[in-house]
Amino acid sequence: MKPVLLAGETFxxxxxASKGAEVGAFSRYSNGATHYIEALARENIAVVQIGGERCEAEFPTSLEALAAYSVVVISDVGALSLLYTPETRAGRRSINRLELLREWTAKGGGLMMAGxxxxxxxxxxxxxxHGTAVEDCLPIEIGAGPDGLEAPEGLDPVIDRPExxxxxxxxxxxxxxxxxxxVHVRRESEGETLISCRYRDLNLPLLSVRHYHQGRSLAWMTDIGPHWLSQDFMQWNGYDRLMANxxxxxxxxx
Structure with missing residues (x-):
């Protein structure tokens, strides 16, 4: 298998800190994908990561460049980080990388968005x-407003399609x-929900998949690492297999 390209997961x-008149500033850099990358390595899958702060300059801008990867995973990085390019900053025409990803998926690529x-x-x-070319090829529909759900009480996944x-x-x-x-479920011909979570009176899709023209797409509506992905989940003996699958x-x- 060719490497997986992971975009995002850095911050x-x-x-x-204020102590009277004295104020100190501190900064740290974190990578939320360390456990995920290690899990795929244990499954003999290589990952090339482009952190969110590097996407503007380094994320591929052609089908030929994307062809080096078997799968593209977008995780915890927003649309603007992919849309902006150095040319955009200079006021010149450039590539729309969300349209590029849709075209790459339609021609046989594998696109995943993680929550x-x-x-x-x-x-x-x-x-x-919402309303972008990337949404067009995902197995779910994205609402126009904020969609993050915090559930400190825990949400229990229900497997709907174990086969x-x-x-x-x-x-x-x-x-x-x-x-x-x-997110919102598409009609059955455009997407299939494999795992869901019950929240109040709603069944929320957690894992959905889709065949999009010649390619495939997958949406995983929670983190690939902490904090939405609980320590219990990350230490579960099925974590490596699920991410690799x-x-x-x-x-x-x-």
Whole structure:
């Protein structure tokens, strides 16, 4: 299998400490995908990561460049980070990378979007994938407003399609999650929900898949790492297999 391209999952945290008249500033850099990348490595799947702060300059801008990858995973990075290019900043025409991803998927690529504060429409509505070409090829529909759901009480996944290849070899029950993005189910001919979570009077899709022209797409509506993905889930012996199964299904290896 060719490598997986992971876009996003990095962030800087800047904090200020005030002690009377003295104010100190501190910054740290975090990568939320470390456990995910290690899990895929244990399954013999290589990952090339482009952190969110590097997407503007480094994310592929052609079908030829995307052809180096079996699967593209967009995780916790918003639409603007993919739309902006160095040419855009300079006031010149450039490529629309969301349209590029739709075309690449339609021609046989495998596209995955994972959840988080800055994916789908986002916790505060700023991820902005609603109404884009990427949404067109996903197995779910994204609402126009904020879609982040915090659930400190835990949401228990319910497997709706245990026969699907992405769920083969997993031990039940699947551990709880602590939050997710609330999205809308497409009609059955355009998407299939494999796992859902019950929240109040709603059945929310957690994992959905779709055949899109010659390609495939997958939406995982919670994190691939903490905090929405609970410690119980990350330590579950099915975590590695589930993450690898998603990638292998998208790459047509299962």
């Amino acid at each position: 800087h945290v800047t904090s200020f 988080g504060y800055t994916c789908f429409q986002g916790i505060d509505g700023a991820a902005l994938f 699907h290849p992405t769920l083969h070899g997993l031990d039940a029950p699947m551990p709880f999650v602590l939050g997710m993005n609330k 998603m990638v292998r299904w998208l790459a047509r290896e299962i």
